[in-house]
Amino acid sequence: MGISFSDKIILxxxxxxxxxxxxxxxxxxxxxxxYCEELVDIKMLQCKRVVNEVLQTVDYVSPTERIVFQTCEREKGCVVFQMGTADAKRALAVAKLVENDVAAIDVNMGCPKEYSTKGGMGAALLSSPEKIEEVLKTLVNGISKPVTCKIRILSTVEETVSLVKMIEKTGVSAIAVHGRKKEERPQHPVHCDFIKAIAEAVSIPVIANGGSQEIIREFVDIEAFKSLTAASSVMLARAAMWNPSIFRREGVLSIDDVIHDYIEHAVRYDNHYTNTKYCLCQMLREKLESSLGKKLHAAQSTKEICAVFGMTTFYESCTLSQEARRKSINIISQGTLEVDDDKNEEIVDATQLPVKFEKKDYLPQITPKMVLLEWCRKEKLPQPVYQTVQRSLDRFFHSVVTVNEKKYCSVLWDKSKKLAEQAAAIVCLRTLELPEGKIGEEESDLVHKRKRKMQYQNVGSGNLSEMPQTKKLHQEDDKTEGKDKES
Incomplete structure (x- = not known):
């Protein structure tokens, strides 16, 4: 039995x-x-579907390795995939790509923002009824899941009702109506009379949208908005963005409790920290200038966000659990890892740590690979040898570095050869308890010398050994080398 859109409360x-x-x-x-956020058809068609066994999700991953859409078993029967499209063939291709992972497909015909209207999508479709009809009929006839659309109202009730009756004939299962015209914004009053006229004119479920702030402030107001519009169901946007506990029949929770619950989901599903931060800023919109708001604004990772809200222990526990699972089943968050027997033996012989190279944590001229190379030279060891392979499944890289006849590698795979090799170098340096060149780390003599080398290169094009400043630098380095030998 398919999803029903009658008597529902909807995000x-x-x-x-x-x-x-x-x-x-x-x-x-x-x-x-x-409903998921609007996702543009062209971008979705570039994605590959990857089963993420670590997070137990299905990820649609772009060529740049960005997760464009992520879903899981829990929401499979109630998540609606909304797409931005103005092309029937592309719309059908996207719908076929995702239909087995979602409950229904929705076409955005109401968003007035430029990112949606360019290319004739979003509210721009309202001016092209023939295009609306083509897209919706193609989807209804082409997939097994229900199809819906979301619109804004037109200039008059009559025009709007006429459009909606045409939409109904395409075979869609429901229609969501934002009760504002495309040129109107949240500060304008919602036109409940338009939505009511639509609900009375068609036989399919009508989902009323646009009552946040003006009408809906707590759960009991949802029913009031439903009565005003005579709609089958109610859809919440800003009220839910500001405090998602608006859906609680028992009443809203404090924003502190909501933030805690949200962060738990964000960490468990490895949500990108910039998206997590954006959503938290919406919840804290009235406190962004407070001490807490400023700390959130300054956070540059999920770990730092958790620290702001006193959830570091939860973060560490969750990430350790994810790394353990990732290691045990030999996968990364983007997909299943297929490793041949030879590669398995090579990794088993290596010292392994769950490490990633974060470029922002290191000075450009002092990377872990540079530090490791300098250390090997100082100890008169052969220079590090990196063996790097690329996985065919997702084009990710893994590197094993050999230093003094011992191997080191990260258990994580990375999106480039350079990043994978830097991660292997970090594992080696940490295992040997050597500095790795991180910003704020106390500089070792090797790092100090590396900086000196950069200074030599920047002095000029003359005879460096004859320049007073350069002579002084050489003398200081000679002293340092002498101390190294003595120790």
């Missing part, structure tokens, strides 16, 4: 907000259906 599609953590949180609090 609206919201760009940057409607990602997996927010959708799951809305379901936790009582939402019946959740």
């Amino acid at each position: 609206a599609p919201m760009v940057r907000v409607g990602t997996l953590p927010m959708r799951l949180l809305a379901l936790d609090y009582g939402a019946d259906i959740v």
